[in-house]
Amino acid sequence: MAVIGGGANCEHAVSLASAASVAEHLDPSIYDVVRLTIDPHGTWLDGGGRPLGLTGAACVLRRCDVALPVVHGPKGEDGTLAALCELAGVPYVGSGVRAGALAMDKWATKLVANAVGVATAPGVLLTRPVHTWTHPVVVKPVAAGSSHGVTLVDDAAGLDDALAAAFALDDRVLVEDVMVGREIDIAVLGRPDGSRIVSPPLEIVVDGVFGYEEKYGGRADFRLPAVLRDVDRKALEEAAIAVYDALGCAGVARVDFFLTEGSTHGAVLNEVNTMPGFTAQSQVPQMFAAAGLPYPELLDLLIRDALPANAGLVIE
Structure with a gap:
């Protein structure tokens, strides 16, 4: 293989x-x-x-x-x-052409999520680095990952630099309202029979944006499983499966949310990763390990699910 x-x-x-x-x-x-x-x-x-x-x-x-x-x-x-x-x-292994393209495009993902009743942060799509400051925002490339080019802009003075950083990585940029709430990730694994395995929720505790250094610099604070009310956990799981299915994902995907309080939003989709980080220390392997599916067994399951039903056990 x-x-x-x-x-x-x-x-x-x-x-x-x-x-x-x-x-x-x-x-x-x-x-x-x-x-x-x-x-x-x-x-x-x-x-x-x-x-x-x-x-x-x-x-x-x-x-x-x-x-x-x-x-x-x-x-x-x-x-x-x-x-x-x-x-x-x-x-x-993993999602096909359509799901990969849609999920990588954060604007398209927002449109799909909204169409199936899953909230996303209010925002606008830019095709040139011009935007009028009115309130704090998050600026991000439409199609990039690992938080590259993502900036939390607290005042008007930082907006131009944030737009320049995002446009350096993409020709389309999202400017979104800042969501105040807990960052909760849910992993969904689709099986060939149509069933879905949902991981325990993982909470990321961070001050500000969960950026590249926080993700890979050893400073990430993960709470696994996240402590949630049953009603919130169920809402997040249902929203994750709804977005996974609407995008047409296959294999495993990580669906990231903000869980807001005191508003009508509740679970607010941040983004979907159809090929999330996959070291033994990455979020998705840790999430499934917490559910009793160790990393090597998770890999084995994903690979076997990708094979035709009549494939042999010896894989090259």
Whole structure:
């Protein structure tokens, strides 16, 4: 089987870590792992770091029974790698082309969520770096991950720099109202029979924006399981499944919310990650481990679910 990491985007280093962890935790008595890496310039490399090119990588993929693309962000999680696997005729773990593209696009995700009755933060879509300041906002690229280019703007003086940082990563930018509430993540795992496994909720305790340094600098404060009222937990689970299904996700996705108090919002969707961070220490593996599904078993389940029903147990 193929494990694909890296990527030509700002999440390259995170994707390398996820792919390395996935490969290391697959049972070698079951899986013959073929490592493929996409370097920051988009060149495909084999397990030894030698250039393959796209044609060579496609040939390698076609010899594999299944692929696990662990490439976060644009040119990977956005449906790009799913499309390559589809064209190569290789079964793959995770969401397909449509779901990956929709979920990567935060504006499209907002429209889908609102259509199925899930609240999102009020906001506007910008195609040029011009916006009139009226109140504190969060500025973010429409299609980027790991909080790159995301800025909490508390005053008018910081708005131009925030817009410039976001537009440096994308040609469309979201300016959203600041949501005051608890940050709660729910992971949803879809099975081939149509059933859904929902993880325990995870709360992120942070002062301000949960940015790149907080995520990967060892300063994140995770509460797992999050302490919630039954009514709130049920509302979050139902909203997560509704968005997962409306986007057409497959495999596992992490659905991030703000749980607000004293307003009509309640559970407010922040974003959906169809290929979230996947080291053993990442949120989703920790969430399922808390439910009694250890990381290696989670990987095994995802891979077996991606295989055709008549596939054998020996996977290359």
